[in-house]
């Protein structure tokens with residue numbers, strides 16, 4: 001089998017100014033710089049005096065392969081105007097960590113140091129500013145900070161987080177800087193086209209588990225990765241996303257509301273009442289078709305006579321077909337998946353008709369279950385369209401574009 005395609009370098013060709021103000025979260029900014037570089041960006045670090053109390057410019061230079069700027073009097077730019085030149089090249093300025101004092105400076109339009117000065121001097125329409133606050137929970141909750149953050153948003157900046165949890169000071173609460181990977185993903189999402197802005201999307205993902213007794217059950221090899229990638233891609237595209245997930249240990253994509261279920265009936269009961277509050281339903285889950293007609297209360301033991309137990313099975317409800325048959329006013333636009341082991345196009349078209357859905361996405365189950373890549377075949381009234389082999393997030397974004405295009409006419 002050919003090696004899986006590399007994951008997308010989502011920030012390829014992007015030039016990011018990464019600003020650090022003073023705070024212990026500066027240690028996470030080193031990791032962030034690395035993550036941005038790994039995602040393909042070029043990163044120009046700018047540090048305030050306070051930031052240099054926590055981490056050295058040498059560390060940041062080594063990670064980004066570029067000398068760090070710390071002063072507006074830096075003579076390197078030919079015109080000696082670092083505060084102008086730096087933002088003119090940038091696709092975005094990310095300040096992480098942004099201290100309470102730094103946010104106050106931004107709100108007041110102060111410019112005593114290079115970093116607030118270049119934020120003030122940036123072309124506001126062309127160079128977005130994303131700010132990741134990091135501070136003690138009392139500082140975050142203070143009315144002055146809350147007022148400043150509201151004003152910062154009103155002035156057009158994007159505020160990332162903050163997170164909640166243990167703080168360096170030993171207290172617990174809101175104000176932690178988001179983790180490096182979270183900030184990276186927020187930035188990647190920020191650059192994605194908002195093809196589903198204002199849409200509400202419901203997604204099922206993963207396998208289901210049908211209990212035989214308290215320790216055994218019937219399940220399948222679905223990893224949930226395609227459904228989770230779709231949830232992320234829909235959220236990146238500006239949708240409000242509800243993800244009903246079977247038993248999988250995958251991280252919930254940022255901004256996605258997750259509902260955990262185990263069995264097909266639980267998935268059905270979570271999905272059907274929620275369907276009418278959504279515009280799109282994407283059924284990626286590999287729902288078990290059958291479940292044991294009854295569950296044994298206790299573990300089934302060997303009987304000593306080498307007699308294997310037999311099970312009566314009963315059919316599970318078809319979640320996708322149920323949603324697709326809701327009255328028109330309550331019915332989201334439905335996308336089915338067809339996991340097949342052969343004859344993809346024929347089976348996918350048969351499911352399109354049997355389930356009464358406008359789009360079925362076929363994939364070869366054994367070739368993709370558990371892997372990070374896939375290959376999709378879109379089947380609808382127009383015909384067939386192949387989305388060639390790629391990592392699941394790339395395919396999910398391509399599928400989002402296909403769905404958004406079909407939704408336009410609704």
Ligand code: CTP
Nearest residue numbers: 283284285287316317318319320336337338339
């Ligand atoms: N599906 C569902 N509820 C079920 C079974 C399937 O919502 N009880 C959805 C799946 O999420 C997928 C589509 O229906 O979007 C097709 O699922 P698949 O397992 O490929 O097909 P089945 O309908 O189970 O048919 P078959 O087993 O004959 O392939």
